[in-house]
Amino acid sequence: MSDPFAKIGAVLESAKELTLEAAVSASSRLLVDDAPLSAEEIKKLLNARSDRDRLAGMRQVIGFMSKGRGEEAQQFFPDVMRNTASQSLDMRKLVFVYLIRYAPMEHDLALMSVNTIQKSLSDSSPTVRSLGVRVLSSLRVPAISGIVLFAIKKGVTDVSPLVRRAVAGAIAKCYDVDPSTFPQLVEFLQQLLADKNVHVVGSAIMSMLLICPDRLDLIHPIYRRLCRIIPQLDTFAAASVIDLLVRYNRTNIAPPKGNNSVDADTALLLSALYPAIENSLSPVFIMSAVSAVYALCPGQVQPVYQETIEVGLVRLLKNETLEVALTMIKQIILQRDQPNAFSTHVHRFVVFPDDTASVALLKIAIMASIKGPRQFVLSELKHYATSTSYEREVQAAAVSAIGSCASGGTNKESDSLVTWLLRQIRSEAPTLSECLTCVRLLIQQQPQKHVATVTKLARIYTTLDTSAETSPAKASVVWLVSEFVSVAPEVGEALLYSALKNVAYEDTPVRAQIMDLASKVYLFRINEVGKAAEGELTEEKQIEFSRSFVGQLYSHALYCGRFDPSYEIRDKVRRLGALLSNPASTELATLMLQAPKQAPKVDSTNTEGGLELNTASAVLGTPLSGYVSLPPWEKDLSVLPDARLRDEPEEVVHMDTEKVVTGISHKELPSMSSNGTNGMTATKPKLQKQTLDEFFADTVGSEDSSEEEECDSDDDDGEEEDEEEKDEEEEDEEEEDEGEEDEEEEEDESSEEDSSDDDQPASQSPVPASQSLLHEENPFANS
Amino acid sequence: MEAIFITDATSLIFEYPVSGSPPAWKTISEEIDLHPGSDIIQSTSSSNYVIYRFKRASGLTFVIVADPTVSPSVPAQFVQLLTDSMAQYFVLGKLDSNYDTVTLILSETLDNGVPYLSEPDQVREFVSKGGVLSKLLSQSATPHKVSRSAADGPYWRRQNVRHTQNELFVDVEESITCVVRRQGASKTTPVVSYVDGSVYLTSHLSGVPEIELSLSRPIAGGKHVCITKSGPASRFRFTPPDGRTKLLTYTQDVNVSSYLVNCTFHTGLGLQKDEFEVRVGVLMNRGVKAVDNLAVEVFGGKIKTLRNTTGDFITNQKGGVWNLGTTTPMGFNATFRGICDGNVSHVTLKYSLQGAVPSGLKVDSVNIVAARGLGEGVKPYKGVKYATDVAEYVVR
Incomplete structure (x- = not known):
């Protein structure tokens, strides 16, 4: 800061920036916000002399396109085309965006611009060349596929990786427009897959996934290199590479042997994934890596890595990725049969009042299935079920979750939850129908255990007043007791007796249920009589029975029903009476009234059970179009390609080491060998030093200096590095230096163990997820 | 991805069809209205679309229509990239006078419907700042030159960064998530309480600098790609992208209900x-x-x-x-x-x-350890800021 001129320069610079900004905002206001120009005026602008006017016109056109007024923008096609060769790169890019959008509608006119674009392929600037390739291939005009193919052919050997990367993308687009070019395209693709620049390889893989995802044989020679460069790729490409390599593993590499070892090549991939899960900020990368680990590790994931995976996924529990990450966590807990998973992170699944319904439901499902601190989980679930802070849908889900906890928990826990559920029925909870469904399911699962529950239910009836608010609860209680007459017939009789006393004052649905209860109790008893008489139910027996306690209750109920104000009930009574009066039709009546009802269906949100992790299908809970599950491991070792196919020449091994700085290095991954207890072994190849000559042989054509960096494998903070700087003959005379580092280790994790008995993780069947309940055809689902 | 729409509270303000036959906004918006409670929707009009909706703090809503085979985290991360990139050029609220810039950003970040770039600073390399007009107004600006060869430095950093005023800022930001239960007359007990912390670096340094940041205690969590260190650490050495970058994230359980x-x-x-x-x-x-x-x-x-x-x-x-x-x-x-x-x-x-963060994390030092192209004797201004805000604070 000693130089006053520098200061003045800085002031002037900022003053210039200010003026420019003002000018820009002024002009943008002038051009966009003010009265829109007429089509004539825009045409005039587009054909004007000055770049500035033409750009202004182009901005108007882009405005039309962005505002959903595409038809209006289309009329300027010829005028816009005149600007294809504009001096301004920005202008040209805007023209290209326009061209790509409207070329399919204006084939002939679009062809006129092809010549200009073709010329740009020989431009001296790689940016212009790559832009040319991208635009040409994006036009989607079949007539020029020859030209596109030629451009690709030329671009594959371009010196600039920027252009080669564009070419890699163009391959997929070219195939899209003209599939007949496939044989040539695959050849070019093969060249690009072996490119020296990792980003070109990344793009090539993405294209390969689009045009020939099944040509996994192309991967053989580059498999190991791909594993190594994963940390250096940009995250979207890395995720695609991981997905591809998982499929490659499943079909081309020997499956994990028994429970405790994976192939060395599988281990190589895994070793690239763990650091990513631990450190990456990229959701795409983390989620691909996690699903890859589950797809490749036999059975249960190593406990060491389980924690890493959990921490990595919990990190995604915010903002944009919340729902997606929750889905994955839920799948891992349920589908992977790992109830212990995430138990230390249970606090992260607390539902907030402003969570969207789908997020809240996912959180509740996760909390209910976590084997964590039950006390905490249950008190939270009860809160969600009762607090008015939450939407009804959320409350209902919480009740269902409590029900599933009650059916799965310990006896003591289960009892206290049943008591809690019964208490909810008493009150006019908005979740009444869910509570009843839960109680019903519990009784249905273990009828003998729940005689007391039915008794409690019946007692609830007597404690409820007769009013409009309580009638749904009362009706439901009567229905439930009548359903379980066979479990606790005495309770049914007692309830019928007390209910009949006040039947005239009850609401219509309650009265209807009392009639049903009466007939069910009667039917149960008369069937007993019939059974006692070995199936011979005569009229005498029936008349005799009608004088019994139950018989009298029943006829009293019918009598009351006959004078009911509701014709529906009168109708019902008449039907029941006719049905039960004749011994011949008791069998039919039994079918009608005591038909075994299906247990309530399990929560539909659990149906994604078998879907692959990290797919949109899993998030939406249903296989969507285009959904493919992972291929199973190839069991037949004889059809597997020879592992030697994956051997690579010495120079390839060192190809990408100069850029280790661009990613997470392998060297700090948790050592698999430290986990000695489960018999894992890992051989560490010696760190190999690369000679300068080798390094120069590999770099693309850049003549910058490089130096080696030696790393101790156990280094932590201070990486020792020798630095050497050399002035560059670049346009800017910039100092360049390039850290270069050998990273080459843990190639072989020869074996890996797991603790489960399942030796085929691919076909792991999902847990039948009866974790939560859904009400079936309960007549009192109060809506 | 098939199409990208950006809306404000009331209406569509920007659309960018990606595929050749993009879905119409009218259809998509109707389907979104049918599912107010969910942000990921299976389209009923076409089995080939999944609709993702992202509401951003800026008041904008991003709607991305994607193919069902696309991994659901891709649209999420792409929206992040898009907003970060846009924020480098203009205030997000002023989207409607920057259609050209947004269009250029999208044309650079997407190729054939697939994300092509992954770092906001890469975008800066291809889309000039200040909108296309300012380029023309300032005819003196250096001719557009982009030449990237493999050796030009890390891919996340733009080439030829030049600043007249060199600055370096570290922002430590924590956001509180806390649910407390009332207990007694004036007491509350936390049900859950933690902070999500992020360390941002705003680097306006010419050339290719290398920076060493040291914090008061080791943190573990997500790290920007420029940091190669794995696991918990308190000192980091890296070459940052230009501009503002989320460098590190961490999560810590802190009882924030009694904090300030x-x-x-x-x-x-x-x-x-x-x-x-x-x-x-x-x-x-x-x-x-x-x-x-x-x-x-x-x-x-x-x-x-x-x-x-x-x-x-x-x-x-x-x-x-x-x-x-x-x-x-x-x-x-x-x-x-x-x-x-x-x-x-x-x-x-x-x-x-x-001025403070609940976890008490401090920046001990931030130094420029190597600075290619920064210039002799340039002493960049350095600053550290601490900020706290609330993500969720519920008393019940």
Whole structure:
């Protein structure tokens, strides 16, 4: 800061920036916000002399396109085309965006611009060349596929990786427009897959996934290199590479042997994934890596890595990725049969009042299935079920979750939850129908255990007043007791007796249920009589029975029903009476009234059970179009390609080491060998030093200096590095230096163990997820 | 991806069809309206679309229509990239006068419907700053030159960075997530309480600098691609992208319910037992001058104000919002008493402050250890800032 001129320069610079900004905002206001120009005026602008006017016109056109007024923008096609060769790169890019959008509608006119674009392929600037390739291939005009193919052919050997990367993308687009070019395209693709620049390889893989995802044989020679460069790729490409390599593993590499070892090549991939899960900020990368680990590790994931995976996924529990990450966590807990998973992170699944319904439901499902601190989980679930802070849908889900906890928990826990559920029925909870469904399911699962529950239910009836608010609860209680007459017939009789006393004052649905209860109790008893008489139910027996306690209750109920104000009930009574009066039709009546009802269906949100992790299908809970599950491991070792196919020449091994700085290095991954207890072994190849000559042989054509960096494998903070700087003959005379580092280790994790008995993780069947309940055809689902 | 739409509260403000036959906004918006509660929707009009919706703090909503085979995290990360990139060029609220820039950003970041770039600073390399017009106005600007060879430095950093004013800022930001249960007269116990922290680096340095950052304690969590170190650490050495970057993230369990601002409420007061009272208190702190935008939202039903010591109370259908002003001094207490026709179910608290973070993380030093192209004798200005805000603070 000693130089006053520098200061003045800085002031002037900022003053210039200010003026420019003002000018820009002024002009943008002038051009966009003010009265829109007429089509004539825009045409005039587009054909004007000055770049500035033409750009202004182009901005108007882009405005039309962005505002959903595409038809209006289309009329300027010829005028816009005149600007294809504009001096301004920005202008040209805007023209290209326009061209790509409207070329399919204006084939002939679009062809006129092809010549200009073709010329740009020989431009001296790689940016212009790559832009040319991208635009040409994006036009989607079949007539020029020859030209596109030629451009690709030329671009594959371009010196600039920027252009080669564009070419890699163009391959997929070219195939899209003209599939007949496939044989040539695959050849070019093969060249690009072996490119020296990792980003070109990344793009090539993405294209390969689009045009020939099944040509996994192309991967053989580059498999190991791909594993190594994963940390250096940009995250979207890395995720695609991981997905591809998982499929490659499943079909081309020997499956994990028994429970405790994976192939060395599988281990190589895994070793690239763990650091990513631990450190990456990229959701795409983390989620691909996690699903890859589950797809490749036999059975249960190593406990060491389980924690890493959990921490990595919990990190995604915010903002944009919340729902997606929750889905994955839920799948891992349920589908992977790992109830212990995430138990230390249970606090992260607390539902907030402003969570969207789908997020809240996912959180509740996760909390209910976590084997964590039950006390905490249950008190939270009860809160969600009762607090008015939450939407009804959320409350209902919480009740269902409590029900599933009650059916799965310990006896003591289960009892206290049943008591809690019964208490909810008493009150006019908005979740009444869910509570009843839960109680019903519990009784249905273990009828003998729940005689007391039915008794409690019946007692609830007597404690409820007769009013409009309580009638749904009362009706439901009567229905439930009548359903379980066979479990606790005495309770049914007692309830019928007390209910009949006040039947005239009850609401219509309650009265209807009392009639049903009466007939069910009667039917149960008369069937007993019939059974006692070995199936011979005569009229005498029936008349005799009608004088019994139950018989009298029943006829009293019918009598009351006959004078009911509701014709529906009168109708019902008449039907029941006719049905039960004749011994011949008791069998039919039994079918009608005591038909075994299906247990309530399990929560539909659990149906994604078998879907692959990290797919949109899993998030939406249903296989969507285009959904493919992972291929199973190839069991037949004889059809597997020879592992030697994956051997690579010495120079390839060192190809990408100069850029280790661009990613997470392998060297700090948790050592698999430290986990000695489960018999894992890992051989560490010696760190190999690369000679300068080798390094120069590999770099693309850049003549910058490089130096080696030696790393101790156990280094932590201070990486020792020798630095050497050399002035560059670049346009800017910039100092360049390039850290270069050998990273080459843990190639072989020869074996890996797991603790489960399942030796085929691919076909792991999902847990039948009866974790939560859904009400079936309960007549009192109060809506 | 098939199409990208950006809307504000009321209407569509930007659309960018990606594929050759993009879905129409009208169809998509109708389907979104049918599912107000979910952000990921399976399209019913076409089995080939999944609709992703992202509401951003800036008030914009991004809608991305993607193929069902696309991994669901891709649109999420792409929206992040897009907003970060756009923020480098203009204030997100001014989208409607920057269509050209957004169009250029999208044309660079997407190729054939697939993300092509992954770092915002890469985008800067291909789309010139200040909109296309400013380029023309400043004819003196250096001719557009982009030449990237494999050796030009890390891919996440733009080439030929030039700044007349070299600066380096570190921002430590923590956002509070906290749910507390009321207990007794004035006590609350946390149900869950933690902070999500991020360390941002704003680098305006010419050339290719290498920076060493050291923190007061080791942190573990997500790291930007420029950091190669794995696992927990307190010192980092890296070459940052130009501009503002999220460098590190971490999560820590801290009892934040008693941190600087506390809040509780009581119900069942008064003769009719239908009154409630909300209390807010701000503690003293050396590093913090004031609490900004303190507001309490009460949920339960229609509310009638009885007594209010400070601020405005605005009622709405579900309750009301008690705004305590844009700045609230430290050591401040306020009470609100009102009648609610329902039962107050919970209150939420929002605030932000500068000068401290709940976890107490400090930046010990940030140094430029190597600076290719920075120039001799240039001493960049350095600064550190701490800020806290609330993601969720629920009292129940």
